[in-house]
Amino acid sequence: MERAAADGHDHGRDGGGRLGLAGPVILLGLLVAVAVAGRLTGDALDGPRIGAFATVFVSIVVQALPFLVLGVLLSAAIVAFVPRELASRALPRNRALAVPVAGVAGMALPGCECASVPVANGLMRKGVAPAAALTFLLAAPAVNPIVLAATWVAFPGRPEMTLGRLVASLGAAVAVGWLWTLLGRSEWIRLPGAHADEDESRWLVFRRGVSHDFLHAGGYLVVGGLLSAVINVVLPPSWVDSLAEQALIGVLVLALLAIVMCICSEADAFVAASFTQFSPTAQLAFMVVGPMVDLKLIAMQVGTFGRAFAVRFVPVVLVAALLASVLVGWALL
Amino acid sequence: MSRAVQAILLLSAAALLVRLVVTGEYLFYVKPGMLPALVASAAVLAVLAALAGRDAWAEAESGTAHDDHAGHGHGEPRAALLLALPLLVVLLIAPAPLGAFSAARSAPPPPAPAPADGFAPLGPGDPVEVKVVEFVQRATEGGAATLAGRRVRMTGFSTPDPDGGWWLTRMVVGCCAADASPARIAVRGADAPPADAWVALTGTWVEGTGSEDGSLIPAVDADAVEGIDQPANPYQR
16 A cells, blocks of 8 residues: 555656545554554454564664664754765875774764664765774774673673773774775665755755654664564574583574674673673674674665665674674683 | 655654653663653654654645655655554554563573672561562572571562472563563462462572572562562563
8 A cells, every 4th residue: 555655656746746645644544543443452462472572572663763863863963064074074084094083983972773874874975985984883882981881880890891892893893994995885885865955954954864864764673673573582492502502603693693682782781791601702792793783783774775785784794793703702801 | 755654654653652651661661761762752753743744734735745856866765664563563462561471481681790898788677678680689699698587578470480380570671671581589388370460479588599509599488479560660670
């Protein structure tokens, strides 16, 4: 139904405003009908598995929404109000140098990964080199002060975990940034965005940008939350324990868990600490991979930067994060 | 995607947050400290929805239906329609905190380590109110002496012990319900309530259970088990 309405809007422009409103009216009617039907059916959808699925799904979305809203506000503000010269002058002209600077600058954005995708998008649209913006995207959720403080608290008496997280995350982010400087092509990145006409007021650019970025990333956030919630209630609970023994497999298992669990970077240290049956290196991998690669992030990156970007970027980031974790784990832990 | 659809999607995201805040159900999903952030986000989304709705109205009135992405590349992806889904889920499936089903599927959290200056004695009162998660911490992390001989009252829900008997359980949440894990106390001397039933347990710690026997699940000799209403915040920590 939505497809028909949207297609009508895209192609059958002669239908004019009336056709354009048919879809929304049906959508609104459906929402109201479901609200009424939900009251009538009562407990029909009330199995414990369905209930747990619903709670996990909604909790991922609700936890992420404020950070997403903050991220799209920042992103739209960068696009609308920051002068083009300022954004590019803030970073060193030398690209190889701009990458680590962008990584360290990530320490200033106290949010989780949902905020960093739209902000990186805004930076690129403002002319910041993609390699630097992508390094920022990877580093910001992993090394900001709130996340490091949470890690400090989650591993009491083990400051090497916090240090290891900082070093491994920054290392992986900068490595990916440098790799992008060498091999990256800008045509892989699709930069969608409300088009900023010169004659539109900055305020209009800002508020259209917020709506646009929110709808873009929000839909994909829901996709990631859905996948994660399904896995949460379907996966047999004991499979993890049996794999914890072997060192390398343990690293891969916790990295995989980080990808499917989609936990906010501000909380993942507590979850990592709960995997006591795993090696410290595996716990580190959980905290380094999670903020850089997880289902909701992958979905949001597909939505924001395009599929051609995501199929190249995600595997590279995953390998870099795993290598950084193993190296730092071997040296420090 | 027309402005009207955009307005509805923004509105459904705002409505989800408003509903959860107004009913207090947000505590089934996130920590209490998120309340201001949820309210602020709901306000931003509601304003965006209203502005998009005004645009849609103006376009319908003037009959222009101006397509803001014609010639500008991409519009919003169809995936944005999924933003209505969380609201639908909350409307269709009665919101409930995670219970026995999830408790049986995840490992217990490691107890928070002992405070640096040791455990303070439990407060006054007989019985004294203690959180399940704190009781487990004291019993397993070297604070057992503070429990010996004290009658305690704790609230949680019932989950079956696969080896017989039952546990008083409370889900422990680090950030949101997606990372919840169960803190458990084995209850002795009382019949098992149905799984997921909320109860207040009054009883005394069984000495040696928790750390010394290696189980990490301390046991309590029950004096009384009474049914209670589900608390507003079902999670701890």
